[in-house]
Amino acid sequence: MELFLSGVLSLGSVAYFRRLAARAGNAAGTAIPLDAYKVSDVIFASILALWFILNVVGSGSREIVVTVQVLILNAIFSFLLITCLFSFLILRSLNPLTLFGLNAAGWRRSLPAFLPALLIALPAIFFIHALSFRLLGGEASPQPLLQFLSDSPELSNRLLLAFTALIVAPVAEEVIFRGYIYGTARKYAGRWWALALSAVIFAVIHAHLPSLGGLLVLAVALTLVYEFTASLWAPILMHALFNSLTIVATLLWPGLMK
Numbered sequence: 001m002e003l004f005l006s007g008v009l010s011l012g013s014v015a016y017f018r019r020l021a022a023r024a025g026n027a028a029g030t031a032i033p034l035d036a037y038k039v040s041d042v043i044f045a046s047i048l049a050l051w052f053i054l055n056v057v058g059s060g061s062r063e064i065v066v067t068v069q070v071l072i073l074n075a076i077f078s079f080l081l082i083t084c085l086f087s088f089l090i091l092r093s094l095n096p097l098t099l100f101g102l103n104a105a106g107w108r109r110s111l112p113a114f115l116p117a118l119l120i121a122l123p124a125i126f127f128i129h130a131l132s133f134r135l136l137g138g139e140a141s142p143q144p145l146l147q148f149l150s151d152s153p154e155l156s157n158r159l160l161l162a163f164t165a166l167i168v169a170p171v172a173e174e175v176i177f178r179g180y181i182y183g184t185a186r187k188y189a190g191r192w193w194a195l196a197l198s199a200v201i202f203a204v205i206h207a208h209l210p211s212l213g214g215l216l217v218l219a220v221a222l223t224l225v226y227e228f229t230a231s232l233w234a235p236i237l238m239h240a241l242f243n244s245l246t247i248v249a250t251l252l253w254p255g256l257m258k
Contacts, residue, residue: 003127010123010124013120013123016120017221017224020228021228032183032226034186037186048176048181052201052205056205064207066147075163079168079172081172082175082176100232101232105231106230106232109231111237113228114233114235117225121217125214128213128214128216129211132214136209143208145165149161165247170236174239178198178235182198199220202215202219203215203219218239218242221238222235222238225238
């Protein structure tokens with residue numbers, strides 16, 4: 001019944017985001033500054049994308065186990081990666097905050113947009129995720145992060161995971177995938193190829209096959225909201241809220257979340 005209901009509600013999700021895609025960039029002053037991206041960005045973004053893909057391929061045969069050390073190392077690596085990207089942009093005389101709409105104007109545009117977009121996207125995300133789980137015969141293992149959450153009742157471990165899931169991951173992943181990789185590909189390959197590329201890479205790096213479909217839907221929603229607001233604040237807030245809802249649901253209904 002839940003699958004049928006979410007499937008019906010997903011039609012509303014599709015209609016909403018189709019309308020959002022049609023309206024994206026139409027309002028004056030809210031277009032992503034694509035002229036800022038040059039050939040050097042194509043090279044750097046391609047290196048980033050290739051590194052992520054090779055990392056996923058290289059770890060495909062290994063079981064991923066999340067530990068405290070892994071969370072700390074991932075947070076440090078994410079910080080260094082963002083620092084490297086921002087330094088590269090600054091060396092090119094670009095302001096990353098302006099480029100990615102992380103200024104005050106972008107914040108004002110994002111606040112009224114992120115919550116309705118996430119709520120409307122949730123039925124489609126849940127539907128695709130539940131459908132994927134059923135196609136796998138209901139034997140899929142939980143995501144490594146959610147498994148760590150369930151297996152680690154210590155408050156310090158859960159606070160570390162919350163910091164990673166609610167701050168580190170939303171900021172780092174949105175800057176890299178929605179902001180930089182999508183922005184660069186958007187200029188040279190067009191909206192839909194750029195959306196597909198950034199969404200697929202974003203989904204596969206989570207290395208959890210049953211979640212792949214749901215993460216693709218989430219990535220599309222995050223990208224279209226970014227396109228509409230021209231500010232990464234909107235997808236960052238959506239991403240953080242989505243992760244927080246997932247954590248709460250895992251703690252309250254551990255059998256539901258996989």
